[in-house]
Amino acid sequence: MIHSSELTNHPDEVYAQPNRTYDRPRRRGKHKIFIGMAPGVGKTFRMLEEGHRLKAEGIDVAVGLLETHGRKETAAKAEGLEIVPRKTMLRSEKKLAEMDAEAVIERRPQLALIDELAHTNIPGSLREKRHQDVEEILNAGIDVFSTLNIQHIESLNDLVARITGVVVRERVPDSVLETADEIVVIDVTPETLETRLLEGKIYAPEKIEQSLKNFFQRRHLIALRELALREVADSVEDDAGTLKGQVCNIHERVLVCISTYPNSLQLLRRGWRIANYMNAPFYALFVNDPDKFLTKPESLHIETCEKLCKEFNGQFLRVNGNNIAQAISDVAKQYRITQIVVGESQQSRWNLLLRGSLTQKLVRSLKHVDLHIIATEKSGEPN
Known part of the structure; x- marks a missing residue:
């Protein structure tokens, strides 16, 4: 999923100008989703705002489906945008209105604004x-802006x-x-949402x-x-990690x-406290x-460490390698680690001068990772 796309930023794709005959190139439409934590955060309003902005830039915009839920500000924001008429269907002798996807495709705007992506259509x-x-509309080569609440995923x-x-x-x-081209979080504080509700x-x-007593309780909001912000952060991190081979870490990992x-x-106890805090x-x-061959006491010690790690709900990793710094660096990159906890070097000053410390090697190989060097008593034999 790419999160930097904007409809007017695709030089390889030419939009048709209104009132002009143009054969749209065969390609799938771009999908941008406005997501929020709950009803009322302003997803539809923001979608309409961007629709107006793009229309002013010469893009052919039409509203495929708009749900105002009686909100005057939202209805007013839709003024000036063409709305594709809904189709009516007879259900239990009642006439019900639904989005007419085929009419949107026939109208062929460059951009269709479609509210409430999770909606279930009328039976039949x-x-x-x-x-x-929306998938059919995208396959027809029409770009779509849509809205969604986090609880519908x-x-x-x-x-x-x-x-x-x-x-x-x-x-x-x-x-x-996962297949959307862009996701935008519409974020407001729980206090702001409660004020809007009241x-x-x-x-x-x-x-x-x-x-207020049910879904809109403060703790729920x-x-x-947090779920909404985390969902988009995860998507951004996954995408950014693939750009030019660079890793972009948004969440902390210890x-x-x-x-x-x-x-x-x-070290395990200190590391767990850091992870718990973060x-x-x-x-x-x-x-x-x-x-090197591990003695029985050393093997038992490593087993004790593994047991303590699992008690902290951590993941214990064991890798083979002659170059300790390189092995740590490889694991840190693989698991997108942001914080590393190590003990202070227990080598002699002479060895440090000759070989350099583990910390120095990690600093050179891991540019965007924080190192926590924990002072301890110098005892035991080195690994």
Whole structure:
């Protein structure tokens, strides 16, 4: 997923100008998703704002589906944008309106604005879900802006249910986000969202009190906000890590380097406290020199370290290598480590002058990793 795309920043793709005959090149449309922690954060408003901006730049924009939910500010923001008429369907002798994806494709705007990506279509529609309609529109070469709340992502469904006590039935497969060209988080504080709710800007007055007692509880909003920010941070990190071979770490990850020295248990405890403070994944690494034989006490010591690491819910790593600094550096890059905990060198000053310290070698090979050097008593035999 690429998160730096903007509709007007594709020099290899030429947009048709309105009122002009033009054969659109065969290509899949670009998909940009505006995501938020809950209803009312301003996803639709922001989508409409960008639609107006692009229209002013000469892009042919049409609204495929807009849900205002009675919000006057949102309805007003849609003024001046063409809205593709919905199709009506008869259901239980009632006329219901649904987005007309085929009409959007026939209209062929350069950009379609489509609200509520997780919506389930009326039974009898050509496709069950709105995100499937969007897929058809994208395949027709039309760019799409859409909106989505974090609780509608399939893989987060169980977690959201545990947080809020609400089982969300309308869900979107994670693949929809994975294939999106850009994701934008619309972020507001829980306090701002509560104010909007009390002012009647999200739900009708009769629903406000019930909402505050249920889904819109402060603790729910805080957790959902963190989920939304983390979801996009994960996506950005995955993408940035592939750019020009560089690694971009957004989340903290802590690695403790242990050895046969007795101080390794102390390092593990200190590393776990750092990881716990940062709310970060925790790893422990032992580099085994294949040319050296571990004594029974040393083997038991490493087993004790592994047991303690697992008690801290950490992941214990064991690799073979003659070059300890290189092995640590390789593991740090593989696991995207941001913090490394090591004990101070127990080599003699003469050896340090001749060979250099482990810390110096790590500093040279890992440019964007913080090193924590823990002072300990010099005892035991080195690994």
